[in-house]
Amino acid sequence: MHEVSIAMSIIDLAEQQIRASQPCTVQELELEIGKLAGIELQTLNFALTGAVKGTAFEEAKITQHIIEGKGRCSGCETEFVMDSLLTPCPKCGSYFIHILQGREMRLKSISIN
Ligand SMILES: [Zn+2]
Structure with missing residues (x-):
């Protein structure tokens, strides 16, 4: 379950980002996850629920934006949507x-007040 370490590094990174604004209440955490990133969303959600315990993100809403996979053929230059890395x-x-897009996994924004 590499989603657990992914979830932990996301929360780690998020904590570093809000360090200067502490104390604060985090309302929302937005993530961008590519369809080709090899991440199981349900597993990640579950892992995130565990990773936020005891952090400033415990009550925050976590929004995941899914980025569609896109590739360009090296042979004929056709660009197309990819559902998996093995799409011909x-x-x-x-x-x-x-691969043009879809492998990303990043922290998009954090809303605090
Ligand atoms: Zn082609």
């Missing part, structure tokens, strides 16, 4: 795909 080019069937 729809035009020529090639698996030599340059």
